[in-house]
Amino acid sequence: MARVTLTVNGVKHTKTVEDRTLLVNFLRDELGLTGTHIGCDTSQCGCCTVHVNGRAVKSCSVLAVQVNGAEIVTIEGMAKKGKLHPIQRAFSECHGLQCGFCTPGMIMATAGLLRDRPNPTEEEIIHGLEGNLCRCTGYINIVKAVKMSAKLLRGRRHG
Amino acid sequence: MYALNYVRPGSLAEAAKLLAAHPEAKLLGGGMTLVPTLKQRLAKPSHLVDITQLPELHGIRAAKGRLEIGAATKHHDVATSSMVRRAVPALAYLAGLIGDPQVRNLGTLGGSVANNDPAADYPAAVLGLAATIVTNKREIAADDYFQGLFATALEEGEIIVRVVFPVPKRAAYAKFPHPASGYAMAGVFVARTGEGMRVAVTGAGPGVFRWREAEAALAKSLRPAALEGVALDAAELNEDIHASREYRANLVRVMAKRALGKLSGRK
Numbered sequence: 001m002a003r004v005t006l007t008v009n010g011v012k013h014t015k016t017v018e019d020r021t022l023l024v025n026f027l028r029d030e031l032g033l034t035g036t037h038i039g040c041d042t043s044q045c046g047c048c049t050v051h052v053n054g055r056a057v058k059s060c061s062v063l064a065v066q067v068n069g070a071e072i073v074t075i076e077g078m079a080k081k082g083k084l085h086p087i088q089r090a091f092s093e094c095h096g097l098q099c100g101f102c103t104p105g106m107i108m109a110t111a112g113l114l115r116d117r118p119n120p121t122e123e124e125i126i127h128g129l130e131g132n133l134c135r136c137t138g139y140i141n142i143v144k145a146v147k148m149s150a151k152l153l154r155g156r157r158h159g
Numbered sequence: 160m161y162a163l164n165y166v167r168p169g170s171l172a173e174a175a176k177l178l179a180a181h182p183e184a185k186l187l188g189g190g191m192t193l194v195p196t197l198k199q200r201l202a203k204p205s206h207l208v209d210i211t212q213l214p215e216l217h218g219i220r221a222a223k224g225r226l227e228i229g230a231a232t233k234h235h236d237v238a239t240s241s242m243v244r245r246a247v248p249a250l251a252y253l254a255g256l257i258g259d260p261q262v263r264n265l266g267t268l269g270g271s272v273a274n275n276d277p278a279a280d281y282p283a284a285v286l287g288l289a290a291t292i293v294t295n296k297r298e299i300a301a302d303d304y305f306q307g308l309f310a311t312a313l314e315e316g317e318i319i320v321r322v323v324f325p326v327p328k329r330a331a332y333a334k335f336p337h338p339a340s341g342y343a344m345a346g347v348f349v350a351r352t353g354e355g356m357r358v359a360v361t362g363a364g365p366g367v368f369r370w371r372e373a374e375a376a377l378a379k380s381l382r383p384a385a386l387e388g389v390a391l392d393a394a395e396l397n398e399d400i401h402a403s404r405e406y407r408a409n410l411v412r413v414m415a416k417r418a419l420g421k422l423s424g425r426k
């Protein structure tokens with residue numbers, strides 16, 4: 001067994017779990033944060049994307065104990081004081097989702113992408129979301145939502 | 160996943176000791192290959208020895224015509240390193256093509272080179288640049304290191320510490336990714352070194368290999384057309400649901416020409 005301490009969305013949690021516990025199961029089963037989805041469970045779909053120390057990773061492919069001590073941000077940590085994060089707003093306004101199953105992962109991957117490239121080209125957006133699959137939208141509106149997210153975040157940074 | 164023990168040694172020596180004490184232990188890099196394998200219960204290690212935080216396996220240094228990269232360096236950090244971009248831009252470009260951003264944020268150089276997947280990208284650069292694999296026991300030349308399908312010169316308990324790349328005059332990589340997996344259907348790394356041209360091919364065969372006939376042809380001319388008609392034995396290449404041998408042979412030639420085209424452009 002391993003004693004794992006993670007700071008998740010700003011709150012410190014310590015749990016004793018089996019060494020083989022995946023980060024996604026730690027978040028969903030131990031902390032009840034079920035916004036992080038399990039889609040493929042084979043590191044292909046990106047539904048389970050969360051941020052570990054500021055970098056996007058697939059939480060179904062990481063052991064919780066591997067990231068012991070890290071700062072984690074999940075989809076539940078994006079909205080602040082009941083106000084949607086600009087990326088969430090953009091996905092909603094651009095209709096960047098249908099069933100919504102892929103959306104938490106898409107939003108976390110978008111946040112990672114825009115941190116590295118605040119002003120991405122369409123090609124950079126497509127390349128930057130290569131780790132995320134969506135079975136509904138056909139991606140067109142997701143790309144639109146990322147463009148709008150970039151605009152909103154730039155506005156926020158400058159003003 | 161079967162139950163296992165996770166351990167994080169504090170030094171390289173301690174990591175080696177753990178491996179020696181537990182014959183069923185396995186090294187853990189970024190886990191991008193190993194964790195999915197464990198989830199499928201294709202392996203049953205008693206211990207996972209996480210070496211990603213060992214200081215000996217970190218750092219990127221460029222000096223005296225060599226670029227040294229620690230084995231625990233993540234693909235993302237190679238792709239975005241200004242030092243790598245300056246010394247061997249083709250290597251930074253290659254690292255940025257591996258998998259997807261999430262995979263690049265965890266996967267490591269050492270893990271990729273140890274795993275030696277026949278469709279992985281790094282082996283092409285390591286062999287194409289005639290790099291040296293430095294382990295906790297010895298130094299291994301790339302030409303001796305890669306031994307076909309998932310096989311390497313690494314012995315039980317041997318740990319890759321860093322990879323040393325001689326800086327080439329110029330180098331370029333061209334990859335035709337499998338559209339679903341992102342792995343190379345064919346990837347060709349071309350380097351102009353002090354000792355002549357080197358051409359390393361990944362994705363197409365059972366393991367990374369040097370295309371010696373192309374190297375000989377390029378000794379005479381660096382124009383992409385020089386590769387027309389140069390022999391490449393399709394019988395040696397992979398055939399699977401994704402592509403026939405002949406198709407892969409053609410892809411190798413096309414990727415090699417593209418890499419050459421880049422070689423004659425900007426560094």
Ligand SMILES: Cc1cc2nc3c(=O)[nH]c(=O)nc-3n(C[C@H](O)[C@H](O)[C@H](O)COP(=O)(O)OP(=O)(O)OC[C@H]3O[C@@H](n4cnc5c(N)ncnc54)[C@H](O)[C@@H]3O)c2cc1C
Binds near residue numbers: 185194267271319320
């Ligand atoms: C969705 C997806 C897409 C991918 N696409 C690509 C791609 O396009 N191109 C590509 O090249 N790769 C691709 N990969 C593989 C990726 O690059 C992995 O990161 C890499 O193969 C393994 O590196 P790792 O650090 O994660 O190693 P791990 O998975 O931790 O380990 C792999 C093996 O290496 C051993 N090992 C690890 N570190 C060392 C060391 N320092 N010394 C000795 N042995 C060691 C381990 O014991 C294990 O056997 C992809 C992976 C995924 C999940």
Ligand code: FES
Binds near residue numbers: 043044
């Ligand atoms: S559930 Fe993790 S990548 Fe699909």
Ligand code: FES
Binds near residue numbers: 135
């Ligand atoms: S909205 Fe349904 S999977 Fe993307």
